[in-house]
Amino acid sequence: MDGPNGGPAPAVPSAAELLRSRSYLGLVAAGAIIGVPVAMIAYFFLKAVNETQRYVFSTLPDDLGAGVWWPVVPLTLCGLLVALVIRHLPGSAGHKPAEGFKAGGPVSPIELPGIFIASFLTLGLGVVLGPEAPLIAIGSGIGVLALHLLRRDAPAQAAAVIGGAGSFAAVSTLLGSPLTAAFLMLEVAAIGGPMLGVLLVPGLLASGIGALVFVGLDNWTGFGTFALAIPDIPPFTSPDGAQFLWAIGIGVAAAALAAFIKVVARTLQAVVEPRMTVAMPLVGLGVGALAVAFALGSDRDSTDVLFSGQDQLPALISGAAGWTLGALVLLVACKALAYALSLSCFRGGPVFPAMLIGAAGGIALSELPGLPLIAGVAMGIGAMTVAMLNLPLTSVLLVTVFLQADGIALMPLVIVAVVVSYIASARIAPLLELAVQRGSAMVAEPG
Numbered sequence: 001m002d003g004p005n006g007g008p009a010p011a012v013p014s015a016a017e018l019l020r021s022r023s024y025l026g027l028v029a030a031g032a033i034i035g036v037p038v039a040m041i042a043y044f045f046l047k048a049v050n051e052t053q054r055y056v057f058s059t060l061p062d063d064l065g066a067g068v069w070w071p072v073v074p075l076t077l078c079g080l081l082v083a084l085v086i087r088h089l090p091g092s093a094g095h096k097p098a099e100g101f102k103a104g105g106p107v108s109p110i111e112l113p114g115i116f117i118a119s120f121l122t123l124g125l126g127v128v129l130g131p132e133a134p135l136i137a138i139g140s141g142i143g144v145l146a147l148h149l150l151r152r153d154a155p156a157q158a159a160a161v162i163g164g165a166g167s168f169a170a171v172s173t174l175l176g177s178p179l180t181a182a183f184l185m186l187e188v189a190a191i192g193g194p195m196l197g198v199l200l201v202p203g204l205l206a207s208g209i210g211a212l213v214f215v216g217l218d219n220w221t222g223f224g225t226f227a228l229a230i231p232d233i234p235p236f237t238s239p240d241g242a243q244f245l246w247a248i249g250i251g252v253a254a255a256a257l258a259a260f261i262k263v264v265a266r267t268l269q270a271v272v273e274p275r276m277t278v279a280m281p282l283v284g285l286g287v288g289a290l291a292v293a294f295a296l297g298s299d300r301d302s303t304d305v306l307f308s309g310q311d312q313l314p315a316l317i318s319g320a321a322g323w324t325l326g327a328l329v330l331l332v333a334c335k336a337l338a339y340a341l342s343l344s345c346f347r348g349g350p351v352f353p354a355m356l357i358g359a360a361g362g363i364a365l366s367e368l369p370g371l372p373l374i375a376g377v378a379m380g381i382g383a384m385t386v387a388m389l390n391l392p393l394t395s396v397l398l399v400t401v402f403l404q405a406d407g408i409a410l411m412p413l414v415i416v417a418v419v420v421s422y423i424a425s426a427r428i429a430p431l432l433e434l435a436v437q438r439g440s441a442m443v444a445e446p447g
Contacts, residue, residue, distance in 0.1 A: 034147075038169040048124075056074050071287075082280060090113075115141065164202070254383035263432060374410070378413060387421045387424075
């Protein structure tokens with residue numbers, strides 16, 4: 001094949017040749033080095049979010065003597081502030097969660113302020129989204145920035161590799177294990193073929209180093225590692241035929257619920273985007289109102305509906321005996337609607353709210369015959385996660401790591417639930433697109 005000037009095209013090095021090259025060793029070393037500052041920034045970002053949540057939803061309302069209605073105040077304010085950030089800072093303040101959890105190119109450093117501020121406001125002021133997508137973007141942007149500071153003429157491929165390494169490091173412990181983070185990044189980026197190992201190694205090394213940094217900072221500060229974990233898990237021995245039937249039903253139900261959430265989110269996105277500064281405070285008000293409605297209807301705390309659900313998930317599972325069936329159903333309904341509203345315009349990730357909704361649904365279904373509680377939780381989490389993310393391998397591994405000792409015994413059930421949900425979601429997808437198109441057309445019609 002001829003090159004652009006009529007001569008022979010330059011040979012493309014093979015994966016083995018790249019692995020033996022000095023430039024590749026330099027990329028691996030750079031990935032390892034960038035993992036340290038990225039993990040430190042991610043650690044203190046998560047700590048700042050936690051402290052903000054505690055102050056805004058615990059300390060401040062107590063000081064003001066506010067009642068159960070308090071969540072509508074910070075969430076309405078959050079809508080206005082995030083809208084202003086999206087409108088006036090470079091970039092789009094991160095990916096639009098209603099459009100799915102997918103990989104873009106390396107993040108430009110000029111977009112970092114908008115991503116930092118919008119995601120911090122979103123997470124700190126109670127919106128129902130998680131930190132994983134912002135951290136992936138922040139890690140990528142910091143990696144690209146560091147590379148450009150060291151070498152302004154760095155090739156695009158090097159920026160992609162180092163940006164990816166930064167993303168790996170930023171989410172290294174968030175999902176319970178560096179391996180889970182690696183699977184997430186691989187599935188999101190759709191990396192495969194002979195170059196898989198070449199592109200994976202710098203990111204995997206950065207992920208491991210990031211996990212070590214998180215552990216070291218926990219030992220130094222005592223703040224915690226901010227990893228997904230549950231201390232006390234009900235025992236599970238082995239699955240039976242009835243539980244496999246439950247896996248099919250849970251997979252179909254999760255696909256249907258996820259489709260409803262996506263339709264609401266994407267239809268509302270078309271309404272909000274042209275008029276963000278007016279509409280986003282109303283969306284925030286809606287999220288706060290759902291939290292208040294849950295608190296009034298269940299006699300539990302409104303924060304069970306708010307936030308990503310990462311911190312509430314272990315307590316929900318270990319304290320499942322203290323929940324009534326009505327409260328669980330109301331939690332699923334209010335959390336799902338608040339999740340849909342949040343996806344439409346705020347800036348955050350979709351993983352943890354999907355996990356909490358799936359777990360709550362599984363606990364509620366375990367009131368019926370033939371479904372142990374922990375099996376319902378595992379299948380609910382796996383099925384709901386894959387329905388929202390379309391990442392089957394990550395969804396199975398996430399449940400396995402999260403449930404620790406029971407994870408291996410539950411894996412066959414989780415696989416069935418995930419596969420059924422994944423296929424059902426694909427079958428529903430054309431109907432989902434049609435519903436979104438009709439909803440958007442109705443919004444666009446004058447009058």
